[in-house]
Amino acid sequence: NAGVTQTPKFQVLKTGQSMTLQCAQDMNHEYMSWYRQDPGMGLRLIHYSVGAGITDQGEVPNGYNVSRSTTEDFPLRLLSAAPSQTSVYFCASSYRGTLSTDTQYFGPGTRLTVL
Amino acid sequence: GQQVMQIPQYQHVQEGEDFTTYCNSSTTLSNIQWYKQRPGGHPVFLIQLVKSGEVKKQKRLTFQFGEAKKNSSLHITATQTTDVGTYFCAGITGGSYIPTFGRGTSLIVHP
Numbered sequence: 001n002a003g004v005t006q007t008p009k010f011q012v013l014k015t016g017q018s019m020t021l022q023c024a025q026d027m028n029h030e031y032m033s034w035y036r037q038d039p040g041m042g043l044r045l046i047h048y049s050v051g052a053g054i055t056d057q058g059e060v061p062n063g064y065n066v067s068r069s070t071t072e073d074f075p076l077r078l079l080s081a082a083p084s085q086t087s088v089y090f091c092a093s094s095y096r097g098t099l100s101t102d103t104q105y106f107g108p109g110t111r112l113t114v115l
Numbered sequence: 116g117q118q119v120m121q122i123p124q125y126q127h128v129q130e131g132e133d134f135t136t137y138c139n140s141s142t143t144l145s146n147i148q149w150y151k152q153r154p155g156g157h158p159v160f161l162i163q164l165v166k167s168g169e170v171k172k173q174k175r176l177t178f179q180f181g182e183a184k185k186n187s188s189l190h191i192t193a194t195q196t197t198d199v200g201t202y203f204c205a206g207i208t209g210g211s212y213i214p215t216f217g218r219g220t221s222l223i224v225h226p
Contacts, residue, residue, distance in 0.1 A: 031212055040124065042203065042218035043158070050212070058213070090157055096212065104148070104205070104214065106157040 001026050006091050006107035013081040013114045021076040021110050023091030029105070030096035032074040033058070034066065036087040037109075043090065049074055050096070081114045088112070117142050119206045121217030129225050134191040136220035138204035145209040147180055147187045152219070153200045161189075161202075194224050 007022045025032065033048035045058030049068040063085060065077040074093075078085060091107040118141040128134050138147065146165040150158040162171055164180035164187060171178045177190045187206075191198055201221045205214035 033213060035216075040218065042121075043216040045213065045215075048213050092158075094212070103160040103163070104150075104158075106159070109157050 003027065004091055004093055004105050004107035006089075006110050008110060009108065011110060011112050013078075013112065015081060015083060015114060017081050019078050019081065021078075021089055021091075021112075023074045023076065023107060024072050025074075025091075025093040025105070026072065027093065027095070027105065028071060029093035030071065031094040032068065033092050033104075034064070034074070034076045035090045035092065036060065036085075037090060038087050046076065046089075078112075083114045086112060086114045117206065117208055117215050119204060119215045119217040121204055121220055123220055124218065125221045125223065127223045127225065128194050130196060131193050134194050134198070134222055136189050136202050136204075136222075138187045138189075138206070138217050140185045140206045142185070142208055144184050144206040146207050147184075148205040148207070148214060149178060149187075149189055150203045150205060150216075151200050152203065156200075158203060191222075194222070196224050196226055198222055199224050 004025045030051045034046040035043040044060050046064050047066040049055045052071050055066050089110045092104045094104045095102045120139045148163045149161040152158045168182045169180040175192045179188045201219040203219045204217045207214045
């Protein structure tokens, strides 16, 4: 198993550009989520999905869109990049537990700089 | 909404000293998870605590879940340079499968 993969690893954008961060998992996990990590701010949830066709907003959703057309893929779209979106983005997945949450598996991250 | 607070933000120790990070939730949790992130890496799952008052050990690491299920701690005995990184707690409330992360504690170990 490759686990959770993310592409690209690094990206530099100009203000106003759009792009898609890719995330894929091969563990048949139902839960997938996107976090951004900024210095001193920990991991903040952007969007999450509890299964194909179902998405919901997290703590900091503004400026981002997601879709979940398959179990495996959960892309994150930046509609019009802003310098405030400079961050490290992590995708994570987990198996849908019954009474408690199972382990979150994180991808290697995408380091995004918006100029 | 649910808030998970973690202290301290940073901790410098000499190799061989002990280290503790504390996590407090504004609401009662159903379970809590701990993750470690090495510099430049991604968070990696360490452990999950579910029961009130639960204590689990992994070699030099001891994890505790409070009796009220609103706080937790991670204690490392005799730190080593390999312990360097940021330790995150993540709390899950009943009915939600998406954890809320604390801001993390960065451990710096001086040889």
